[in-house]
Amino acid sequence: xxxxxxxxxxxxxxxxxxxxxxxxxxxxxxxxxxxxxxxxxxxxxxxxxxxxxxxxxxxxxxxxxxxxxxxxxxxxxxxxxxxxxxxxxxxxxxxxxxxxxxxx
Amino acid sequence: xxxxxxxxxxxxxxxxxxxxxxxxxxxxxxxxxxxxxxxxxxxxxxxxxxxxxxxxxxxxxxxxxxxxxxxxxxxxxxxxxxxxxxxxxxxxxxxxxxxxxxxxxxxxxxxxxxxxxxxxxxxxxxxxxxxxxxxxxxxxxxxxxxxxxxxxxxxxxxxxxxxxxxxxxxxxxxxxxxxxxxxxxxxxxxxxxxxxxxxxxxxxxxxxxxxxxxxxxxxxxxxxxxxxxxxxxxxxxxxxxxxxxxxxxxxxxxxxxxxxxxxxxxxxxxxxxxxxxxxxxxxxxxxxxxxxxxxxxxxxxxxxxxxxxxxxxxxxxxxxxxxxxxxxxxxxxxxxxxxxxxxxxxxxxxxxxxxxxxxxxxxxxxxxxxxxxxxxxxxxxxxxxxxxxxxxxxxxxxxxxxxxxxxxxxxxxxxxxxxxxxxxxxxxxxxxxxxxxxxxxxxxxxxxxxxxxxxxxxxxxxxxxxxxxxxxxxxxxxxxxxxxxxxxxxxxxxxxxxxxxxxxxxxxxxxxxxxxxxxxxxxxxxxxxxxxxxxxxxxxxxxxxxxxx
Amino acid sequence: xxxxxxxxxxxxxxxxxxxxxxxxxxxxxxxxxxxxxxxxxxxxxxxxxxxxxxxxxxxxxxxxxxxxxxxxxxxxxxxxxxxxxxxxxxxxxxxxxxxxxxxxxxxxxxxxxxxxxxxxxxxxxxxxxxxxxxxxxxxxxxxxxxxxxxxxxxxxxxxxxxxxxxxxxxxxxxxxxxxxxxxxxxxxxxxxxxxxxxxxxxxxxxxxxxxxxxx
Numbered sequence: 001x002x003x004x005x006x007x008x009x010x011x012x013x014x015x016x017x018x019x020x021x022x023x024x025x026x027x028x029x030x031x032x033x034x035x036x037x038x039x040x041x042x043x044x045x046x047x048x049x050x051x052x053x054x055x056x057x058x059x060x061x062x063x064x065x066x067x068x069x070x071x072x073x074x075x076x077x078x079x080x081x082x083x084x085x086x087x088x089x090x091x092x093x094x095x096x097x098x099x100x101x102x103x104x
Numbered sequence: 105x106x107x108x109x110x111x112x113x114x115x116x117x118x119x120x121x122x123x124x125x126x127x128x129x130x131x132x133x134x135x136x137x138x139x140x141x142x143x144x145x146x147x148x149x150x151x152x153x154x155x156x157x158x159x160x161x162x163x164x165x166x167x168x169x170x171x172x173x174x175x176x177x178x179x180x181x182x183x184x185x186x187x188x189x190x191x192x193x194x195x196x197x198x199x200x201x202x203x204x205x206x207x208x209x210x211x212x213x214x215x216x217x218x219x220x221x222x223x224x225x226x227x228x229x230x231x232x233x234x235x236x237x238x239x240x241x242x243x244x245x246x247x248x249x250x251x252x253x254x255x256x257x258x259x260x261x262x263x264x265x266x267x268x269x270x271x272x273x274x275x276x277x278x279x280x281x282x283x284x285x286x287x288x289x290x291x292x293x294x295x296x297x298x299x300x301x302x303x304x305x306x307x308x309x310x311x312x313x314x315x316x317x318x319x320x321x322x323x324x325x326x327x328x329x330x331x332x333x334x335x336x337x338x339x340x341x342x343x344x345x346x347x348x349x350x351x352x353x354x355x356x357x358x359x360x361x362x363x364x365x366x367x368x369x370x371x372x373x374x375x376x377x378x379x380x381x382x383x384x385x386x387x388x389x390x391x392x393x394x395x396x397x398x399x400x401x402x403x404x405x406x407x408x409x410x411x412x413x414x415x416x417x418x419x420x421x422x423x424x425x426x427x428x429x430x431x432x433x434x435x436x437x438x439x440x441x442x443x444x445x446x447x448x449x450x451x452x453x454x455x456x457x458x459x460x461x462x463x464x465x466x467x468x469x470x471x472x473x474x475x476x477x478x479x480x481x482x483x484x485x486x487x488x489x490x491x492x493x494x495x496x497x498x499x500x501x502x503x504x505x506x507x508x509x510x511x512x513x514x515x516x517x518x519x520x521x522x523x524x525x526x527x528x529x530x531x532x533x534x535x536x537x538x539x540x541x542x543x544x545x546x547x548x549x550x551x552x553x554x555x556x557x558x559x560x561x562x563x564x565x566x567x568x569x570x571x572x573x574x575x576x577x578x579x580x581x582x583x584x585x586x587x588x589x590x591x592x593x594x595x596x597x598x599x600x601x602x603x604x605x606x607x608x609x610x611x612x613x614x615x616x617x618x619x620x621x622x623x624x625x626x627x628x629x630x631x632x633x634x635x636x637x638x639x640x641x642x643x644x645x646x647x648x649x650x651x652x653x
Numbered sequence: 654x655x656x657x658x659x660x661x662x663x664x665x666x667x668x669x670x671x672x673x674x675x676x677x678x679x680x681x682x683x684x685x686x687x688x689x690x691x692x693x694x695x696x697x698x699x700x701x702x703x704x705x706x707x708x709x710x711x712x713x714x715x716x717x718x719x720x721x722x723x724x725x726x727x728x729x730x731x732x733x734x735x736x737x738x739x740x741x742x743x744x745x746x747x748x749x750x751x752x753x754x755x756x757x758x759x760x761x762x763x764x765x766x767x768x769x770x771x772x773x774x775x776x777x778x779x780x781x782x783x784x785x786x787x788x789x790x791x792x793x794x795x796x797x798x799x800x801x802x803x804x805x806x807x808x809x810x811x812x813x814x815x816x817x818x819x820x821x822x823x824x825x826x827x828x829x830x831x832x833x834x835x836x837x838x839x840x841x842x843x844x845x846x847x848x849x850x851x852x853x854x855x856x857x858x859x860x861x862x863x864x865x866x867x868x
Binding site for chain 1: 676677680681683684685686687688691692694695698699702703717721724725728729731732734735736739742743845846849850852853856857859860861864865866867868
């Protein structure tokens with residue numbers, strides 16, 4: 001691929017540092033459960049910028065683009081299915097509700 | 105080569121010029137080789153070593169189980185035996201078997217390349233494998249491990265008094281060998297195919313090894329970090345698997361099985377690939393449904409990552425999650441069934457001959473089908489409550505691993521033996537050994553289905569007297585099975601010196617590996633081949649034998 | 654791996670094939686690394702979901718300033734690394750050596766700040782597993798688990814940074830000896846991919862460990 005202009009790399013880095021400042025700033029505001037979601041969202045944007053432009057995924061073959069996403073996708077499988085177990089444990093009562101802990 | 109026709113000589117192959125075996129005999133040339141063929145042979149010796157140790161453990165267990173009181177070994181010893189058997193068989197035999205031996209040997213040849221993409225990494229993977237094996241051996245000789253190959257917490261992390269960390273270290277290190285092999289294979293298959301060799305002209309063995317490699321690289325790292333966490337928990341009591349400290353033992357199970365379920369597909373997909381090579385050759389017929397078989401390999405690899413919770417139905421996993429995992433487990437059986445249908449359809453109107461590789465292939469189809477079907481019993485939530493942790497599970501996975509994978513490995517070894525060594529094994533003995541193995545295997549493991557259904561738990565060495573007859577049958581079968589494995593060991597070694605010399609293509613098979621000499625030259629081909637034909641281009645019997653019509 | 658001539662390694666037909674193979678190989682390796690760290694992220698997710706308040710409490714004991722500065726250091730090092738790869742593409746040896754050296758120095762700066770931070774944690778009694786550890790509160794064991802996770806994740810990351818610095822230093826030395834050219838700079842590119850990945854991991858670690866909840 002043709003080398004990208006130096007100015008472009010610097011601009012991407014500036015954007016990354018700005019996003020860092022954003023993450024930092026938002027941490028001082030109470031957004032309840034949104035703190036996590038927004039922080040993760042910003043991190044994802046940073047990661048995508050690094051991957052697309054510093055790691056040249058934007059200019060790479062479909063195969064490389066697929067491989068670049070694969071690891072994260074597979075990690076998502078682990079996280080979502082495992083957490084689905086934990087989060088759904090209370091949904092169906094597995095003991096008779098009229099029994100108390102001590103009756104077991 | 106000489107212009108004079110020479111009589112076949114009984115001396116070793118090294119006297120013939122120009123092959124990968126003869127080009128150098130020094131120890132250094134073997135231990136520092138970057139030739140994928142030699143590395144495959146290094147792996148062959150290594151896995152044979154671990155197979156023998158693990159078999160001794162199994163033999164001792166089967167002897168112990170001959171009577172209900174379990175008087176041969178102590179309970180603690182028995183626990184160590186089944187752990188050693190499981191750990192060595194899974195990580196130091198089955199996982200490397202077909203990929204690191206047959207895959208390493210044949211993949212570059214099948215795609216018309218001189219070697220894999222990263223030959224030095226390939227050698228490194230073998231050394232890493234040996235390193236992991238040394239840790240495991242150290243653990244064994246210093247007293248062994250009694251947690252089972254699954255290392256469940258909190259026993260492994262808190263209560264066991266055995267050398268868990270050493271064994272975990274061995275598996276951790278060996279895991280990196282697997283990752284490197286998988287990475288190497290993927291890059292090789294993507295980037296080093298000969299001109300004209302498009303994806304859909306590839307042999308199905310390559311498709312299945314590619315799918316295997318996909319699993320190897322994505323699943324094994326999770327095992328590595330899980331064992332690292334286990335070691336930290338054991339050494340420092342960090343608490344990640346301890347409910348009193350904020351952790352959860354079932355978290356270990358999620359992490360462990362996220363790897364270990366796909367791992368069982370690492371342990372069967374290569375076998376399926378071998379069968380896909382053998383059946384068209386010995387039925388003299390193009391494989392039926394090439395695209396289905398190819399895509400089913402990839403489907404198994406991907407879907408296999410979505411089913412791990414079926415190992416955890418009774419571990420306090422939520423019923424909803426159990427439902428999803430059960431459904432997905434049923435779905436993942438479909439691509440495997442598709443393969444069985446396609447192999448069977450290939451046989452239809454084929455011209456079938458019963459050489460040893462084909463006998464093993466037939467054994468595979470029948471036994472893998474039984475193993476797979478019994479998996480569906482276990483995938484059903486209700487049935488699993490009864491069958492979990494019984495001998496039914498043991499029978500199920502041995503039907504697949506031994507009746508399936510090991511038979512495929514033996515079939516593949518026999519099939520490619522002439523290519524690897526330049527010698528034929530004795531065909532009559534090959535048939536006998538295949539038959540003995542088949543009989544021994546069924547006698548060993550079929551009674552275990554009944555045992556499990558009747559309620560005998562796994563990992564127990566004492567049991568109610570009414571189960572004894574099944575155990576006696578099983579142990580008798582195991583001794584026959586042992587003979588079935590010993591025979592090839594003997595006649596393969598015999599064949600190295602006295603076997604009939606094999607030409608480049610003794611089976612008249614298609615595939616690029618058969619277009620070069622047996623044994624092949626160091627760089628596999630004298631000239632890079634150009635591929636113009638579809639795979640499995642077998643002609644019907646009439647065309648090959650016009651006088652017999 | 655690095656050649657002073659322009660011939661491909663013996664198993665490859667062309668330099669282009671070799672370059673593509675190396676790039677694909679490194680990307681597959683990075684996918685394995687995602688899953689390697691991923692196991693720790695799974696542990697993190699479980700513990701944080703189970704004990705959100707304790708997690709937040711414990712997280713506030715970390716020095717987020719150093720964490721934030723370190724994030725900036727790594728982001729800058731990714732810039733210098735990208736510029737190093739560009740210099741290699743253009744055959745500019747001096748710029749290549751300079752940018753590689755700068756990247757390595759920023760990496761060392763990261764580790765230096767990390768060391769200061771770990772020392773601060775030790776002084777602050779939040780290094781688990783040693784006698785000086787001390788945390789008051791009803792959920793003290795769960796808080797200690799947070800700190801274990803923190804040290805495991807940042808420790809594993811620091812090991813990867815260290816390996817990266819060593820490799821970059823070796824690349825810089827090879828670049829100085831004129832081992833690379835516009836036709837052959839693949840080792841630099843592949844090193845760059847690794848380094849950027851290490852940066853990405855930290856980009857996620859920083860908010861997850863230091864900025865839990867709000868301060």
